[in-house]
Amino acid sequence: MSESLILPVLPLDDAVVLPGMVVPLDLSDSEVRAAIDAAQASGLNKPQVLLVPRIDGRYGAVGVQAVVEQVGRLPGGEPAAVVRGVTRVRVGTGTTGPGAALWVEVSTVDVIAAGERAQELAKEYKALATTILQKRGAWQVVDQVNQIDDPSVLADSSGYTPWLTTAQKVELLEAADPADRLARLIEWSREHLAELDVAETIRKDVQEGMDKQQREFLLRQQLAAVRKELKELNGDTAGTEEEDYRARVEAADLPGKVREAALKEVDKLERTSDQSPETGWIRTWLDTVLDIPWNERTEDTYDITGAREVLDADHTGLSDVKDRIIEHLAVRKRRQDKGLGVVGGRRSGAVLALAGPPGVGKTSLGESVARSMGRKFVRVALGGVRDEAEIRGHRRTYVGALPGRIVRAIREAGSMNPVVLLDEVDKVGADYRGDPTAALLEVLDPAQNHTFRDHYLEVELDLSDVLFLATANVLEAIPGPLLDRMEIVTLDGYTEDEKVAIARDHLLPRQLDLAGLTAEEVAVKEDALRRLAAEYTREAGVRSLERSIARILRKVTANGELPVTVGADELVGYLGRPRFVPESSLPEATQRTSVPGVATGLAVTGAGGDVLYVEASLADPETGETGLTLTGQLGEVMKESAKIALSYLRSHGAELELPVTALKDRSVHVHFPAGAVPKDGPSAGVTLTTALASLLSGRLVRGDVAMTGEISLTGRVLPIGGVKQKLLAAHRAGITTVLIPARNEPDLDDVPQEVRDELTIHPVSDVREVLDIALAPAQVATTVAA
Numbered sequence: 001m002s003e004s005l006i007l008p009v010l011p012l013d014d015a016v017v018l019p020g021m022v023v024p025l026d027l028s029d030s031e032v033r034a035a036i037d038a039a040q041a042s043g044l045n046k047p048q049v050l051l052v053p054r055i056d057g058r059y060g061a062v063g064v065q066a067v068v069e070q071v072g073r074l075p076g077g078e079p080a081a082v083v084r085g086v087t088r089v090r091v092g093t094g095t096t097g098p099g100a101a102l103w104v105e106v107s108t109v110d111v112i113a114a115g116e117r118a119q120e121l122a123k124e125y126k127a128l129a130t131t132i133l134q135k136r137g138a139w140q141v142v143d144q145v146n147q148i149d150d151p152s153v154l155a156d157s158s159g160y161t162p163w164l165t166t167a168q169k170v171e172l173l174e175a176a177d178p179a180d181r182l183a184r185l186i187e188w189s190r191e192h193l194a195e196l197d198v199a200e201t202i203r204k205d206v207q208e209g210m211d212k213q214q215r216e217f218l219l220r221q222q223l224a225a226v227r228k229e230l231k232e233l234n235g236d237t238a239g240t241e242e243e244d245y246r247a248r249v250e251a252a253d254l255p256g257k258v259r260e261a262a263l264k265e266v267d268k269l270e271r272t273s274d275q276s277p278e279t280g281w282i283r284t285w286l287d288t289v290l291d292i293p294w295n296e297r298t299e300d301t302y303d304i305t306g307a308r309e310v311l312d313a314d315h316t317g318l319s320d321v322k323d324r325i326i327e328h329l330a331v332r333k334r335r336q337d338k339g340l341g342v343v344g345g346r347r348s349g350a351v352l353a354l355a356g357p358p359g360v361g362k363t364s365l366g367e368s369v370a371r372s373m374g375r376k377f378v379r380v381a382l383g384g385v386r387d388e389a390e391i392r393g394h395r396r397t398y399v400g401a402l403p404g405r406i407v408r409a410i411r412e413a414g415s416m417n418p419v420v421l422l423d424e425v426d427k428v429g430a431d432y433r434g435d436p437t438a439a440l441l442e443v444l445d446p447a448q449n450h451t452f453r454d455h456y457l458e459v460e461l462d463l464s465d466v467l468f469l470a471t472a473n474v475l476e477a478i479p480g481p482l483l484d485r486m487e488i489v490t491l492d493g494y495t496e497d498e499k500v501a502i503a504r505d506h507l508l509p510r511q512l513d514l515a516g517l518t519a520e521e522v523a524v525k526e527d528a529l530r531r532l533a534a535e536y537t538r539e540a541g542v543r544s545l546e547r548s549i550a551r552i553l554r555k556v557t558a559n560g561e562l563p564v565t566v567g568a569d570e571l572v573g574y575l576g577r578p579r580f581v582p583e584s585s586l587p588e589a590t591q592r593t594s595v596p597g598v599a600t601g602l603a604v605t606g607a608g609g610d611v612l613y614v615e616a617s618l619a620d621p622e623t624g625e626t627g628l629t630l631t632g633q634l635g636e637v638m639k640e641s642a643k644i645a646l647s648y649l650r651s652h653g654a655e656l657e658l659p660v661t662a663l664k665d666r667s668v669h670v671h672f673p674a675g676a677v678p679k680d681g682p683s684a685g686v687t688l689t690t691a692l693a694s695l696l697s698g699r700l701v702r703g704d705v706a707m708t709g710e711i712s713l714t715g716r717v718l719p720i721g722g723v724k725q726k727l728l729a730a731h732r733a734g735i736t737t738v739l740i741p742a743r744n745e746p747d748l749d750d751v752p753q754e755v756r757d758e759l760t761i762h763p764v765s766d767v768r769e770v771l772d773i774a775l776a777p778a779q780v781a782t783t784v785a786a
């Protein structure tokens with residue numbers, strides 16, 4: 001409740017004291033003296049005065065009731081009084097009282113409690129004030145400001161700041177609501193910060209010898225400011241550009257809240273001087289907002305059969321992948337038709353993720369999906385993103401702030417319902433700049449993404465109509481919570497026949513087109529494509545294959561003689577000798593395993609399936625060491641596999657007729673070549689055991705055999721993952737016999753028939769079986785050794 005009382009007036013010329021401030025006043029000033037004397041004469045034990053700002057001789061409508069804390073002399077001997085502001089009061093009519101002072105009636109202004117908004121604003125203001133104080137070198141004050149918890153007190157503490165104008169402080173005095181005061185302070189602080197930044201840059205640049213140019217810049221800026229000032233004095237209101245923004249915002253069909261925010265920025269733009277760097281920031285922000293396709297939406301044109309036709313036209317094979325995509329689209333469409341919201345209750349399966357090695361068509365399938373639905377397509381590359389701001393944008397208080405990639409993608413798409421491909425989700429990582437995963441989760445969550453907030457944009461963006469797809473090379477590397485939201489579809493790589501078909505139907509026609517050639521001018525025969533796939537490239541996908549075709553066409557163009565037919569035998573002329581040994585000569589595995597202690601394994605890496613070799617050797621007995629040394633960048637799980645293999649052989653060597661004593665007295669060294677590539681996983685267990693057994697027995701490992709499987713301490717072979725990718729890799733490498741865990745037998749159904757036909761596959765359940773098949777008979781070893 002407001003109460004009224006009578007106080008002697010103490011006018012402050014061009015100065016403002018806010019509640020809570022303690023200030024010394026010069027008692028030699030007659031008005032000050034009169035007010036203090038009058039207060040003391042009133043007989044109260046704490047004499048009180050009214051501090052009112054007086055600007056150009058006129059009193060303000062609001063003042064501060066203050067207590068006189070002390071009257072005395074300053075160290076220099078001048079008489080002074082110390083007063084402390086207490087509460088805001090509204091100045092009423094003049095009246096009479098003791099002494100020479102002017103007395104007025106005042107009524108206290110009701111205190112408005114600080115709400116949640118004020119708390120929020122207080123946080124923001126603290127951050128800004130801290131930055132400013134640090135820039136100004138006022139380190140001692142930083143802590144004091146940060147320790148103030150009450151938003152109202154915090155706002156009023158700004159009465160001490162030298163960079164606010166008297167008019168601004170009057171505004172603070174007159175605003176009863178703390179949230180209101182803080183909001184103004186934030187705006188002014190930003191402006192001040194911008195000025196400080198410019199001043200700082202200029203100062204630095206001048207110091208760095210760019211003297212003349214910068215001074216000219218500074219002078220021009222000042223000139224512009226003076227001109228503007230003059231114009232305003234003459235009542236001239238220019239600012240065509242600002243008006244332009246207003247017209248653009250008004251003409252644009254923006255959602256209500258966005259329009260409101262945009263108009264507010266236009267207001268600010270009109271109030272800010274051209275010279276302030278903030279005008280640039282505001283313009284950039286307005287441009288961004290105006291560029292977002294708020295109401296643009298493409299009409300979905302798909303029916304399920306039509307969609308399937310588009311997918312089939314763009315990609316050869318992949319029929320189960322296409323089935324899964326079509327199912328996903330069908331569910332989506334049904335829910336949409338029924339008005340159920342896009343993915344509603346289905347927690348997983350919200351986002352379709354295409355996983356597989358490079359060059360198998362993940363990105364291009366995403367494009368195809370967009371085409372089949374009649375939607376726009378944008379790709380967001382996430383590889384190497386470690387900063388949350390990359391996804392969600394920088395706050396506008398940052399110099400050079402930008403919106404995040406999601407906002408940029410929508411802007412680029414030009415519609416609110418594009419297909420957005422989040423490429424390489426397995427390559428996002430977290431570091432000190434925050435975790436992009438959290439932001440991505442929010443983007444993908446149907447419960448949250450209709451009100452997605454970019455830090456830069458600061459207005460809500462509805463992402464609920466976007467169809468998100470993701471791609472990844474390695475499933476294990478996708479952050480767990482993201483993986484949880486995804487429905488995984490794996491693409492494992494192609495067989496030689498599939499590659500030939502893809503090359504014939506898609507890669508060759510496209511490369512011809514790019515080279516400006518026709519199929520009549522250049523014919524590449526099927527046997528040439530087959531040799532390209534088999535001998536010039538070794539990959540799960542078709543990327544190098546496409547590149548080789550492009551190289552051939554470039555050579556053809558350079559030679560200039562058309563038409564040309566390229567058969568298998570002409571390849572050497574265009575591309576040189578093949579890089580991968582043809583099947584007829586020794587496969588690499590045979591060469592590698594020509595000494596005891598080397599075995600061929602199968603692994604899945606980021607680039608698809610691959611063959612890898614394990615080399616074991618015994619250290620010199622002289623050294624007396626009996627440990628196990630592992631090299632080749634192995635992960636923990638793989639190191640454990642090696643220990644298990646060694647333990648198994650130590651305890652079972654005798655029954656396997658292996659000279660295990662050697663293991664007891666000598667140290668073993670196991671190496672995985674290609675040491676630069678980190679390797680991990682349990683599936684090298686059987687390979688490790690075989691390499692060690694070969695070393696101990698002196699029996700070679702068969703060169704046509706490759707294997708995969710985890711082992712237990714008792715020698716059982718346990719199941720592993722990635723059977724299809726591993727078998728495709730073995731086939732590519734010219735291996736003919738493959739050992740897999742018996743419990744993985746059902747996975748063979750996924751392996752293309754032509755690959756199965758060419759491999760002898762042994763499902764095994766015990767290490768003994770592995771050694772029986774993989775180790776060559778002892779006499780072979782003797783011949784080689786001889």
Ligand SMILES: Nc1ncnc2c1ncn2[C@@H]1O[C@H](COP(=O)(O)OP(=O)(O)OP(=O)(O)O)[C@@H](O)[C@H]1O
Binds near residue numbers: 471
């Ligand atoms: N089954 C297929 N049919 C037709 N073209 C294909 C097929 N698979 C891949 N391609 C073509 O191979 C090229 C490489 O594919 P794409 O770039 O989509 O691979 P990716 O799996 O996304 O690789 P990365 O993970 O490296 O991005 C593209 O030009 C694509 O059109």
